Amino acid sequence: xxxxxxxxxxxxxxxxxxxxxxxxxxxxxxxxxxxxxxxxxxxxxxxxxxxxxxxxxxxxxxxxxxxxxxxxxxxxxxxxxxxxxxxxxxxxxxxxxxxxxxxxxxxxxxxxxxxxxxxxxxxxxxxxxxxxxxxxxxxxxxxxxxxxxxxxxxxxxxxxxxxxxxxxxxxxxxxxxxxxxxxxxxxxxxxxxxxxxxxxxxxxxxxxxxxxxxxxxxxxxxxxxxxxxxxxxxxxxxxxxxxxxxxxxxxxxxxxxxxxxxxxxxxxxxxxxxxxxxxxxxxxxxxxxxxxxxxxxxxxxxxxxxxxxxxxxxxxxxxxxxxxxxxxxxxxxxxxxxxxxxxxxxxxxxxxxxxxxxxxxxxxxxxxxxxxxxxxxxxxxxxxxxxxxxxxxxxxxxxxxxxxxxxxxxxxxxxxxxxxxxxxxxxxxxxxxxxxxxxxxxxxxxxxxxxxxxxxxxxxxxxxxxxxxxxxxxxxxxxxxxxxxxxxxxxxxxxxxxxxxxxxxxxxxxxxxxxxxxxxxxxxxxxxxxxxxxxxxxxxxxxxxxxxxxxxxxxxxxxxxxxxxxxxxxxxxxxxxxxxxxxx
Numbered sequence: 001x002x003x004x005x006x007x008x009x010x011x012x013x014x015x016x017x018x019x020x021x022x023x024x025x026x027x028x029x030x031x032x033x034x035x036x037x038x039x040x041x042x043x044x045x046x047x048x049x050x051x052x053x054x055x056x057x058x059x060x061x062x063x064x065x066x067x068x069x070x071x072x073x074x075x076x077x078x079x080x081x082x083x084x085x086x087x088x089x090x091x092x093x094x095x096x097x098x099x100x101x102x103x104x105x106x107x108x109x110x111x112x113x114x115x116x117x118x119x120x121x122x123x124x125x126x127x128x129x130x131x132x133x134x135x136x137x138x139x140x141x142x143x144x145x146x147x148x149x150x151x152x153x154x155x156x157x158x159x160x161x162x163x164x165x166x167x168x169x170x171x172x173x174x175x176x177x178x179x180x181x182x183x184x185x186x187x188x189x190x191x192x193x194x195x196x197x198x199x200x201x202x203x204x205x206x207x208x209x210x211x212x213x214x215x216x217x218x219x220x221x222x223x224x225x226x227x228x229x230x231x232x233x234x235x236x237x238x239x240x241x242x243x244x245x246x247x248x249x250x251x252x253x254x255x256x257x258x259x260x261x262x263x264x265x266x267x268x269x270x271x272x273x274x275x276x277x278x279x280x281x282x283x284x285x286x287x288x289x290x291x292x293x294x295x296x297x298x299x300x301x302x303x304x305x306x307x308x309x310x311x312x313x314x315x316x317x318x319x320x321x322x323x324x325x326x327x328x329x330x331x332x333x334x335x336x337x338x339x340x341x342x343x344x345x346x347x348x349x350x351x352x353x354x355x356x357x358x359x360x361x362x363x364x365x366x367x368x369x370x371x372x373x374x375x376x377x378x379x380x381x382x383x384x385x386x387x388x389x390x391x392x393x394x395x396x397x398x399x400x401x402x403x404x405x406x407x408x409x410x411x412x413x414x415x416x417x418x419x420x421x422x423x424x425x426x427x428x429x430x431x432x433x434x435x436x437x438x439x440x441x442x443x444x445x446x447x448x449x450x451x452x453x454x455x456x457x458x459x460x461x462x463x464x465x466x467x468x469x470x471x472x473x474x475x476x477x478x479x480x481x482x483x484x485x486x487x488x489x490x491x492x493x494x495x496x497x498x499x500x501x502x503x504x505x506x507x508x509x510x511x512x513x514x515x516x517x518x519x520x521x522x523x524x525x526x527x528x529x530x531x532x533x534x535x536x537x538x539x540x541x542x543x544x545x546x547x548x549x550x551x552x553x554x555x556x557x558x559x560x561x562x563x564x565x566x567x568x569x570x571x572x573x574x575x576x577x578x579x580x581x582x583x584x
Contacts, residue, residue, distance in 0.1 A: 040212065094175065098159040101163055108151065186527045190529070274479065278341065312477055328449050386440070503569060503577075519550035
């Protein structure tokens with residue numbers, strides 16, 4: 001029996017000056033226990049279609065359909081009480097950003113028990129016990145503590161687990177997961193996907209997985225719907241879609257999944273473009289204990305040594321909290337350094353004043369993860385790109401404007417975009433503007449902090465291709481910070497793996513991926529989503545204790561260094577260093 005039946009669904013949004021057609025006559029069904037993946041880039045109508053199914057669209061939306069049924073009820077004609085029953089008992093939704101889905105002023109326990117009591121006649125004590133059981137079921141070990149936590153006290157991965165628990169609290173017949181892993185690290189993403197599949201099998205639910213990540217589709221679903229600009233381009237079994245795609249757009253999506261680039265041509269210069277020596281960052285933490293206050297240091301980064309050769313791309317990978325971004329921001333002097341040296345072209349800039357640092361700013365630029373918050377919403381694109389030229393007094397106002405227009409074209413945008421504002425652009429277009437602004441001064445070093453993590457697979461390939469092209473043209477040295485290992489593999493020359501503020505392995509990219517030595521590196525690589533449904537597998541995830549236990553043990557002869565009680569970074573091959581315990 002079909003749980004979801006949609007026929008000729010059309011959704012448009014009224015806005016000033018006309019309407020936008022978001023969904024243009026799509027049809028699909030989902031049967032009991034089935035897994036359907038809806039894949040496509042941003043703006044293709046994936047989320048809008050499922051929001052229409054639950055009547056969650058704003059008042060500006062105009063919805064029409066020949067059939068729009070959920071669990072045998074016509075959603076378009078459903079009364080308020082019917083909708084309340086459908087949203088929870090028949091279908092539950094996991095949203096992309098769990099932080100905005102939870103109410104920040106109530107505890108996790110309160111919000112899950114409230115959901116249970118809204119749909120079932122259960123006493124508060126029983127609802128609270130059920131909430132704890134659900135948290136345990138989604139593998140939150142300290143469930144009794146988490147019940148009393150507020151949303152901001154949990155990490156992204158933990159919050160997503162809590163949201164899955166809340167979705168399961170009403171025992172829905174179909175679970176709709178809307179981009180549930182987009183902002184998560186590769187290891188947390190693998191855990192969440194495995195968890196969703198596990199609870200789906202356990203509860204016998206149907207699953208609709210909305211995503212732009214083909215790796216997620218390969219891991220989780222039986223059938224795929226490919227959408228583009230509000231229409232269905234292709235539909236079929238997941239293996240058939242991956243092995244024999246019929247539509248040109250599907251082929252383009254799959255090609256971008258396997259995009260690769262030529263390695264950089266390195267410089268002969270012995271002096272690195274950027275070198276970090278013994279770089280460390282500690283934050284002072286204050287904790288109240290009754291009448292007294294305790295102070296302690298939190299070590300975000302511990303004695304990091306990284307060299308970025310000229311005209312090379314070095315990747316820094318690791319999960320959230322590993323110290324990647326802090327290291328990148330310290331390299332640019334955007335975050336104060338606790339100790340250590342930052343050498344740019346051999347010159348130490350770690351202790352320079354803000355005034356003395358200004359000439360060095362021209363040599364070092366940054367592209368941030370969130371292009372929307374990185375661009376001034378009150379400035380046009382030309383003003384945004386020309387601003388660094390204005391700050392450093394390069395050229396007349398007319399020359400600055402002309403240079404900005406040239407850079408618009410150079411990053412693949414038409415000059416007609418000149419007077420647009422950031423909110424008028426897509427995520428990929430905004431990231432192109434951010435890249436143009438960073439490179440308009442023609443710097444020697446670029447720090448790219450997760451520049452593609454929130455982008456669609458096709459747009460991601462375009463941005464990576466653009467960075468690679470500009471790097472070759474300008475002789476740039478790029479420090480590329482990411483948790484997306486597939487991007488790192490295709491783009492970088494060498495990789496630095498960070499874990500809990502330390503560098504645990506460093507090697508040429510090819511060697512890291514073919515012969516990882518540290519258990520944490522192997523765990524990261526094992527968590528990378530499959531590129532084909534044939535490669536699906538059950539994964540095991542290492543705890544901090546297991547990683548410590550499996551850290552390599554080397555003799556002084558193998559390591560070429562004196563024994564030490566703590567693990568230290570030692571060379572095991574040319575350009576390959578790994579954290580290991582050194583014994584006699």
